[in-house]
Each structure stands twice: as C-alpha cells, then as structure tokens.
Amino acid sequence: MSVMSEEKLIEEARRGNLEAWRLLYEANKEKIFALAYHLTCNVADAEDILQETFIKAFHRLPSFQTRSKTTFSCWIYRIAVNTAIDFCRQKKRREKMNSLYRKNFPSEFFWNNPEPDRDFALRELAEKIEYFINLLPLRQRITFVLKHYEQLTIKEIASLLGCTEGSIKQNLFRSLQFLRKNLKSLLSEAEDEMR
Amino acid sequence: MRCAKARKRIIFHFYGELAAREEAGLKKHLESCSACQKNYSEIKSIWQTLQEISSKSPLSNLLPTLWEESWQAIEMKIKENQFRTQATKPAKRIFNPRSLVWVTPLILIMALASLFLYRTLTKSSGFSEATLSPKPMPTSLEEYKTDLKPLLLMLTNFQSEKEKFILIDKKYARRLLLESKLLRTYLWQKDPVAAEWLEDLEIVLKEISYSDKIDQVTLEMIKKMIQEKKVFLEINKPSPR
Numbered sequence: 103m104s105v106m107s108e109e110k111l112i113e114e115a116r117r118g119n120l121e122a123w124r125l126l127y128e129a130n131k132e133k134i135f136a137l138a139y140h141l142t143c144n145v146a147d148a149e150d151i152l153q154e155t156f157i158k159a160f161h162r163l164p165s166f167q168t169r170s171k172t173t174f175s176c177w178i179y180r181i182a183v184n185t186a187i188d189f190c191r192q193k194k195r196r197e198k199m200n201s202l203y204r205k206n207f208p209s210e211f212f213w214n215n216p217e218p219d220r221d222f223a224l225r226e227l228a229e230k231i232e233y234f235i236n237l238l239p240l241r242q243r244i245t246f247v248l249k250h251y252e253q254l255t256i257k258e259i260a261s262l263l264g265c266t267e268g269s270i271k272q273n274l275f276r277s278l279q280f281l282r283k284n285l286k287s288l289l290s291e292a293e294d295e296m297r
Numbered sequence: 298m299r300c301a302k303a304r305k306r307i308i309f310h311f312y313g314e315l316a317a318r319e320e321a322g323l324k325k326h327l328e329s330c331s332a333c334q335k336n337y338s339e340i341k342s343i344w345q346t347l348q349e350i351s352s353k354s355p356l357s358n359l360l361p362t363l364w365e366e367s368w369q370a371i372e373m374k375i376k377e378n379q380f381r382t383q384a385t386k387p388a389k390r391i392f393n394p395r396s397l398v399w400v401t402p403l404i405l406i407m408a409l410a411s412l413f414l415y416r417t418l419t420k421s422s423g424f425s426e427a428t429l430s431p432k433p434m435p436t437s438l439e440e441y442k443t444d445l446k447p448l449l450l451m452l453t454n455f456q457s458e459k460e461k462f463i464l465i466d467k468k469y470a471r472r473l474l475l476e477s478k479l480l481r482t483y484l485w486q487k488d489p490v491a492a493e494w495l496e497d498l499e500i501v502l503k504e505i506s507y508s509d510k511i512d513q514v515t516l517e518m519i520k521k522m523i524q525e526k527k528v529f530l531e532i533n534k535p536s537p538r
Contacts (some may be wrong), residue, residue, distance in 0.1 A: 118379070120372055127371065131364060150369055154369045161378070213375055228350045249312060271309070274416050278308045282339055285346075 108174055116163045127156055130175055134182045140251040141186045141244065142193075143232045151189050155182040183244070184261060190240055227288065234284045238277050245273040298326040298465045303333050373475060380482045438491055441480055445473055445498075448505070452519055470506035474499060 108129075114122035131152060138151035159178050166177055236241060241263075248259045258272070260267045310323055311317050318526070323530065327334055385535070400530045481495040500524050 120375065121406050123375075124368060124372075127368060128364075131367070132456075149363065153367050153370050153374070157374050157378075160371075227346060231347065231350065250347060271305075274312075275308055278340065278343070281342055282336075285343055286339060295356050 112163065112166065112174060115160065119163065123156075123160055126174065126178075130178055133175070134179065137179070137182055137247070137252060141190065142216055143236055147193070150166050151182065151186050151282055154189070155185045155297055158185060161235040173235065180262060183248075190243075194240075220287065231281070231285060238280060242277040242280070243275045246277040249274055298322050300326075300333055303327070303330070304336055307333070307337050311340065341505060369525060377475075377479060380479050388501060410451050438480065438484065438488075441476060443504055444476075448473065452505070452511070452516065455516065465505060467506055470502060472504040474506050477502060 108126070111125055113121040116127060130173070134155055135148055138148035138155075139145065142148055142151070155178065159181050162181070166174070202225065203255070228282050238246060243260060245262065248254050249256070249264065254268050256267050260270045306315060306319060306323045310320065315323065327337055442487055477495045477499050481492045481499075484492045484495070501519060504515070504519055504522065
C-alpha cells in the first residue's frame with residue numbers, strides 16, 4: 103500500500119466509509135493479531151484484542167494526523183499495545199475475582215508440524231515456555247514479547263511504552279533471568295528427548 | 298568487568314544490542330570466568346529454543362474464517378455505535394427567533410463561504426461527490442424482509458413425519474436479530490409502526506437464535522408466536538415510504 107493510497111483510505115474511513123476501513127484492517131490485521139497472541143497465548147483473547155483495537159481506532163480516527171511523523175501502522179500498533187495491556191489487566195482482575203487461576207499448562211498451541219517426533223518435543227517445550235511467559239509480571243511480559251517476537255529495538259519499546267531505556271533493559275533482563283531459572287531443568291530434559 | 302555486569306550484558310549480546318567495546322569486554326570476561334560461561338551457555342540454549350519457537354508463526358494454522366468473522370464483528374459494532382449516536386443525538390434547534398437578528402446574516406455569509414470553498418476544493422482535488430459521501434444505510438426494511446422470509450417459511454412449512462429436529466444456522470439467525478435491532482433504532486422516529494413490528498419480530502428471532510436444533514415443542518411455540526405477532530401479514534405488506 104503506497105503512502106498516498108493509505109492517506110486517501112484514512113480520509114475515506116474518517117467520513118464513515120467502512121470499505122476503506124476494511125482495506126486498512128486487511129493491511130494490519132496479522133501484525134496486531136500476532137502481538138495480541140504472543141501477549142495472551144490464547145487465540146480467542148487475541149481475536150478480542152484485534153476487534154477491540156480496530157473499533158477503538160475507528161472512533162479515534164479524527165485525532166490521527168496524516169501529516170505527522172507517525173505512520174498509520176505505528177499509530178494503530180500503539181492502540182493495540184494499550185488495548186492488550188488493558189485486556190490483560192482486566193483478565194487478571196476477573197480471574198482473581200473468580201479464583202480461577204490456571205494451574206495446568208495451556209493446551210492451546212496451534213502449530214502445523216510436519217516432523218512428528220522432534221516437533222512434538224519442541225511443541226511440548228513451547229507450551230511450557232508459554233506457561234512461564236504467562237507467569238511474568240505484565241510489564242516484563244510486554245517488554246519480552248515486543249523484544250523477542252516483535253523484534254523491536256530497546257529504544258522503540260521505550261517510546262512505545264513511554265518508559266526509559268534503562269527500565270526496559272531491566273525488565274528484559276529480569277524476564278530472561280526468570281525464564282532461565284524455571285526452564286533450566288526443562289531444557290536439558292528436552293534436549294535429551296530431541297536427540 | 299564484574300560478573301554481575303557481564304551477566305546483564307549476556308542477554309543484550311544475544312539481542313545484538315551491545316556496542317563493539319561492550320562486546321569485546323564481555324568476550325574477555327567469559328574467557329576467564331567459568332561461572333559466567335555456564336550462565337552464557339544456559340541463556341544461549343534458552344535463546345535458541347525461543348528463536349526456534351518464535352520462527353513458527355502462530356498465524357500459519359489459523360482458522361481461515363477467523364479474519365472474516367473478526368471483520369464482521371468489527372463492522373457490526375461500528376455500525377451499531379453509529380446508529381446509537383444517530384438515534385440519541387438531540388434534535389438541533391434550527392430556528393431561534395431571539396437570535397434571528399444576529400444569526401441570519403452570519404448563516405448567509407457562512408453558507409456562501411462554504412459553497413465557494415466546496416466548489417474550489419472539489420474542482421482541485423478531482424474527487425467526485427459519490428466517492429466522498431459516506432455509504433448509505435446497508436439494509437432497508439424491504440431488503441430485510443426478503444432476507445427474513447426464507448427462514449420463517451422453513452419453520453412454518455416444516456413437516457415433522459420424517460425428521461425430529463430442524464437444524465438452524467444460529468449465526469444467520471443472530472445476524473437477522475442484530476440487523477433488526479439496528480434497523481429498529483434507525484426507524485424509531487421515521488416509522489414507529491414498522492419499528493414496533495420489528496420489536497415483536499425480535500422476540501421470535503431471539504427464540505430461534507438461541508438453539509441449534511429446534512424440536513417439536515419449541516417449533517409449535519415459535520409457530521404460535523409467528524401467528525400471534527402476524528409476522529407474515531406484515532412481511533407481505535409493502536413498507537411505507
């Protein structure tokens with residue numbers, strides 16, 4: 103999508119044209135879904151975040167300035183991050199209220215694996231890693247996902263979350279230390295299984 | 298370099314966030330410290346596993362209908378909000394005799410200015426009026442009735458000798474229900490009779506959309522409701538313009 107056509111689509115969407123908004127949805131849906139999925143480790147939740155993001159963004163379109171330095175995808179990505187943070191907080195609160203803590207490893211991981219043996223072991227390991235990622239405090243989890251899965255630089259993450267680079271580094275360090283501590287034994291077992 | 302500092306840098310080394318001098322310092326420290334070497338190999342193994350996992354995209358095996366369903370939900374929600382704001386917007390007072398003296402010349406000037414601006418802008422941008430105007434309402438009452446008819450006909454014509462249940466497309470029924478709600482909000486002021494009919498119809502649709510299979514008892518109840526609410530009589534009427 104060229105810059106011109108994106109600008110025109112935004113203009114049209116501002117006037118209430120949902121076809122234009124759909125084209126913008128098509129261009130950005132996968133990136134936002136992937137972010138939401140990595141943060142929640144759950145397809146249904148990721149779907150909710152995706153929908154919420156595009157509904158919120160549509161109503162906030164008047165505040166988006168096409169001529170500013172921020173591109174549309176950055177702008178909507180920022181909305182998606184904030185929506186995901188709110189969603190995770192609400193979910194945590196709901197879970198606390200209902201005392202429904204997840205004690206089992208999540209069963210939902212949906213790969214299409216052509217190699218059965220090695221991939222089975224890796225898949226099991228991934229589910230466990232996913233479980234521990236879910237245990238990280240929200241700020242650390244977001245930093246980890248943005249760095250590891252979305253491959254943003256520390257500077258970009260800091261500007262996206264509105265914190266200093268130092269605190270992002272600290273969060274990243276703590277999240278990897280936590281994973282190292284919990285996954286040390288699992289990894290050596292998995293290596294033996296994969297051999 | 299101290300061990301604590303080296304251990305912090307190990308992580309950023311894998312993410313490629315270290316400067317050349319920091320990289321060199323870390324390398325030098327690792328050569329001489331066995332504890333940090335162990336830490337390095339542990340982090341390396343986690344990092345490699347994470348890389349392998351994240352290279353397998355979660356999007357690869359998604360249900361193909363997910364994107365379409367998500368879009369439909371987004372579209373519905375946006376339209377619902379648009380109708381709601383339209384319906385709740387208070388009617389503006391166009392004519393106020395007190396401010397007539399001040400307002401009339403102001404309106405005239407503004408109208409002329411906006412007409413002038415509109416003409417110059419449409420000429421220069423090259424947009425046609427049709428592309429700039431927002432989309433019209435998607436469903437009229439007539440269109441809605443055409444959509445609704447097959448479902449109601451299927452229910453009323455059902456013969457119970459061969460099969461015990463009717464299988465209902467729940468999504469279709471819910472969509473009809475939602476469309477009816479939206480249409481009702483829109484029609485409330487323009488055509489209150491049609492809006493009231495839609496409200497009655499929603500009771501029938503609600504009953505249909507909450508069950509996958511409709512058994513004999515429910516079917517009889519729905520048929521009775523259709524008769525009571527005179528759904529077919531209304532459906533065959535031409536809608537008022």
